[in-house]
Amino acid sequence: MATRYDAKTAEPKWQRAWEEAGVFRAVEDRARPKFYALEMFPYPSGRIHMGHVRNYTMGDVVARYKRARGFNVLHPMGWDAFGLPAENAARERGVHPADWTYRNIETMREQLKSMGLSIDWSREIATCDPSYYRHQQALFLDMVAAGLVDRRESTVNWDPVDQTVLANEQVIEGRGWRSGALVEKRKLAQWVFRITDKVESLLGALDGLDRWPDKVRLMQENWIGRSFGLRMTFDMVTDAGAPAEGLEVYTTRPDTLYGMSFCAVSPEHPLALAHAERDPGLKEFLAECNRLGTSEEALEKAEKRGWKLPLQAKHPFIEGRTVPVYVANFILMDYGTGAIFGCPGHDQRDFDFARKYGLDIIPVVAPTEALDGDLGGYVREYGQRREVFTGPGRMINSGPFDGMTVEEAKEAAMSRVEEMGRGARTTNYRLRDWGVSRQRYWGCPIPVIHCDACGIVPVPRDQLPVELPRDVAFDVTGNPLDHHPTWKHVDCPSCGKPARRETDTFDTFVDSSWYFARFCAPQAATPTEREAVDYWLPVDQYIGGIEHAVLHLLYSRFFTRAMRDTGHVDLDEPFAGLFTQGMVCHETYRAADGGWLEPGEVEIRDGQAVAKATGAPVETGPAIKMSKSKRNTVDPEAIIAAYGADTARWFMLSDTPPERDIEWTTAGVEGAWRFTQRIWRTLDEARDTLPPAGTGVPADLPAEAVDLRRAAHKAIVAVTEDIEAFRFNRAVARIYELTNTLSAFRSDKAGSGAAVREACEILIRLMAPMMPHLAEEAWHSIGHDTLVACMPWPVADAELTRDDSVVIAIQVNGKRRGEVSVPKDADRETVEGAARRIDAVSKVLEQGEIRKVVLVPNRILNFVVAA
């Protein structure tokens, strides 16, 4: 009889058994309810990391659990395989991006398989494979035909290190999200997806995503940034009094029009550019603004600067009133019209600007306190304040609007401007169209041809895929495709004359915006197979990191809509359920010289962390996200080799709620490993007393055995609820409880063998989604020749999960004074009588008069006593 569970031999054995039985192969079956479980697919960077282990463990628990619940489960895996690191590897190590990528995929596939995931590997896809990206090219052509794509000359964020365009979403604090380089602005023709065409749908449908975290929905809402306001045009005159072209502004505070004391335009505004032609000082000012760009906003946070134009804007409501017009560094060209009117009374930036340039500060909204008090004094002192009033109140200094609320005044002002024919109510969005052109080699080629005679010509369908050439040079900056001697030279499909291929490739977010649909029929000759996607989509449970809360998830939602428009799917929302898991963290270790040490290089001697090699003391830092730069990573492969996959999986699920960050600790892993052994030992010890597999539970059991059954059946209810609610840490605690109960039970108790067998089998099946290999080994060891992976989820017997008696807490004035055990649903008299027999209770009751007795059935009894 084995006394130790040997993961090293058991895990590969059961992985082979699952594979040979084809347990996880998904086949459409309309007779059964489907469940599509998906984790965000990995970028093949080289090796899996602990974040992957956590992500895929959670997904695997869900997939295995749903399978046991009778669902036809699709649980695929693929590779987000295009991207910059492959090209960097080519530059740095001379290895071809394709070779580097496919080699990494090989390695990582084996690593993932060693985790024992219930993946249907027959559906594996890699986005860098022509068999995938040819369909992406076809989708693009369909989207062009459907009017969802534009080619636009636009100002783009240019990453000078990566030599590529970045989406606004990819610019973080003014720096490229991958390179970290300061981003510059450039004009470039590029392809854009018209995501703003779908903005109302993308925003409105968020409400229906009730199985998404509120946080993610809120982040998407903020990203889309809808606001309601007014576009209006001011008449303009030159300082000399000559008429000039009108200025269109956007405002969300038309109620404050009477407080207007200046207008301002963005440094990129045509008006600013036009005046700069004649004004060298302005030109220099614009250059300075441009240098600041979108970056370092913190540096210049307080510094609001303007340049006065020789123009005046006429107030639309006040005859004869004009205000100066500035170019100001805080106006964004991309938002609204790139021009504003300033009301320093009720906007902090306008206020700061007005103070700096000595402009009028006119309060036009007053809070109730001011209205009730000395309003004149309030107005006189307003300009001396440091902060403006932006709250609700009533209008002052505003002619016909005086006395209105802010909301009423907004309506009134907008109506009046509209009646005057000077403007219209509009809805404005922060969201901008999605530029997808990248000057990269290792991406999906954009399937168009530029012809001098015909313009832009789509590549004919029968010529897809446009394949990447293999022979490219990486020792040049910019796009290697552009430098290829022959690839871009083709004949125009339309007129036959020499023409040029588009050498830009797609943003890799395009690749990941539809892969979930491709998994439904990965071999299909068309991008999707309608039968398959209609059956499998939407993804029922999607799991990934919060870092994709905006970009990937918003793009995928857009793409699904675009695929519906082009007939490839018949739904709007790709992910019915979303879960965002926390990061995996670890302590950091720093040597005296400032260098970081890996966890494996550090040990504790006499309570002090020291470097193993030198014995020198090491400074221990707080647990932060595992990263190569801080060297606080732990290699999953080493952990799996040392402890087994089940231990790693169990650790990932224990203790910490899945949405929070988890700290990886050696003690924790060892604890998880000890538990696998403990389960094995417990089952091992019970085994000899068990009746044969398949033996039913007799009706006449000893009382202790009935208690054991109760514990087991209650565990079914609890674990089921916890898995359904993504509370894996609690499910784990329930399994500990059941194990404790089982190991404390004297299994030789006459006549209770069947109950012990039942409890063992329940324990094995409840832990199977989390520790699948151990479960199979244990299942086999107690006499089964089936696979747990194919067993249905245990069903709790309601008779056994119901309690006949309950313990009720007795309180006096809300303070706990004792407890009584009474039959379930006992009436007030019974409970109160039992409570009065408790000394501690009766003693206190004697000291005062009972005013009230509150009974919460089966929970609590509270005497309210007056002293």
Place this chain on the structure above:
RNA sequence: GCCCCAGUGGCGGAAUGGUAGACGCGACAGACUCAAAAUCUGUUGUCCGCAAGGGCGUGCUGGUUCGAGUCCGGCCUGGGGCACCA
């Protein structure tokens, strides 16, 4: 600056407005052992007490309630998101 979220033992964390601290880690004590490891048993919020028992305890502070970790107001701290967004 604005918008979210979170503050509970030594630690990770439990707790439909109803017995705060489940479960795990760590620690301590004991058993087994020549010894250690492993394993098993017990204790483990804090203070007073030999004990029985009692006082105090969920960041701070008010409130609602018979009853608040949970709900409401104000504050403090930490984390995340957005940001010259008109």
